[in-house]
Amino acid sequence: MYTHAFRRRLKKNLPDARVAAAERAPELGAAWLAAEAREHTAFHQNPSQIDPIPKALVNTLTEQRNPRSESLEKMNPQTLVQLFIEEEKFVQDALRTAAADLARAIEIVTESLRSGGRLFYIGAGSSGRIGVLDASEIPPTFGAPTHLVQGVIAGGITALHRSVEGAEDEQSTGALAVVERGVKPADVVIGITASGRTPFVRGALARAKSLGARVILLTCNPSVAGIGDAGQPGSSIPATGFDLIITVAVGPEILAGSTRLKAGTATKVALNIISTGAMIGLGKVRGNLMIDLHTTSTKLRDRAVRIIAELTQRDYESARRLLEANDWNLRVALETH
Incomplete structure (x- = not known):
């Protein structure tokens, strides 16, 4: 009740604000706000209070070291450029492997939009920015209303130009974002997460599923597509609960864990395919x-x-x-x- 009343008052002055009940000690939030007020002040949690990194995340393909790039600091610019170009072949291979699932995604999204539904992209960090980018291009390119395709990023508008990476760690925040957008059964929600395990995204997809929407997971981690993820502690929705899982397995990044590289490229192409295919299906192309x-x-x-x-x-x-x-x-x- 308190959260609802606070959100209603806050929306008058900050329409993009996200309100949720705190899941951690309020003292941490106060310290974080104090640190934000001073540009050069850093805030560090006590190591004993930092959640341990799940073993499943450490073992994801996108977190592994790439054996072809283990000596980056020793490469001259020409060699580095050639390495980047050579690695792009893994993006094409991954997209070809996912072709059937991408085609199915086009069908799901087109059917939804024809029936009065909307398409939502949900992501955090680079994945969220890519989703917002694709959504923002739909109105000018295809004359679609701005509500038809929407991008939701953990951390809100601020995260578009400044890293708010910690915003991705709460499932409840993702669920709240879905509720605030008024997701309904006619809608499709595509969760974008290279690891396949981002709490903000998984929480959003779980809530969207409970509201009757179609849910699609776009990931670069092949293990998420298996049944082994279902039922594990911290898993908000089992792999079998998605309407579709699209896996673009680009392999380890040149810079270990930096999914703005190959994973980001593959994600953008995948969204290009899905959104363009849906707009073609709606008759916006001749x-x-x-x-x-x-x-x-x-x-x-x-x-x-x-x-x-x-x-x-x-x-x-x-x-x-x-x-x-x-x-x-x-x-x-x-x-x-």
């Missing part, structure tokens, strides 16, 4: 041309003119006049030409 793009800049207006010229077989100036006559609405111009 051939390979965007017919619902928002003409909000000089570049996009020029693109719209060229699309009209191409699809209606007319010259550039005639296509421009047609768009101007239809208030730069590309779809309407195509339907009335």
Whole structure:
């Protein structure tokens, strides 16, 4: 009751705020806020109060050392660049292996959006930023309303430009984020976590599942796809509880544990495939041309003119006049030409 009342009051001044009951001693929160008030003040928990790193996380593929990059500091720039390029082949291989699951994800998302549902990306750190990035590109590219595809990142807006990595450690915070977005049975929630075990994401997916939404896990850790994860302590939702698990196993990173590298690349491509495939399914593409793009800049207006010229077989100036006559609405111009 207290949490609900506090959230209602706080929302008036801080609409993006996340409110949840504290799961740790309140003194830690007070010390953290004090440290935040001083830019150069560091706050360190007593080692005895820091949660131990789960053995399952330590053993995930994305945390392993890459034998091909064990001497990075000894490489010259040319060798380092070549290594990065060579490692990208593992991204393509992983995506090819996941092709059938990516196709199924397109079907699930398209079906949901056609039925009035929405698509949510849930992630923390690099995974969350990639989800927000893909979601933010949908309205201008496909003329979709901003609520149709939404990105949710642990730590909120601040985490987009400054690391708030500790925000990912609470399952309850992820669950609260889902509730605050009003997730319903018609929606699809895609949890993005390279390790497959991020508490914020798992908590969000568990709550979304309980609300009747379709849930998809996008991970770079093959072990999550097995039954062995189910029922273990700290597991908010068993592997068998997901509607779909997409595994893009890119292998260990060049810099051990830095999943903004290959894992990040594979994640972005996977989301590109899913969201673009769904928009194609909704009829927002003709051939390979965007017919619902928002003409909000000089570049996009020029693109719209060229699309009209191409699809209606007319010259550039005639296509421009047609768009101007239809208030730069590309779809309407195509339907009335």
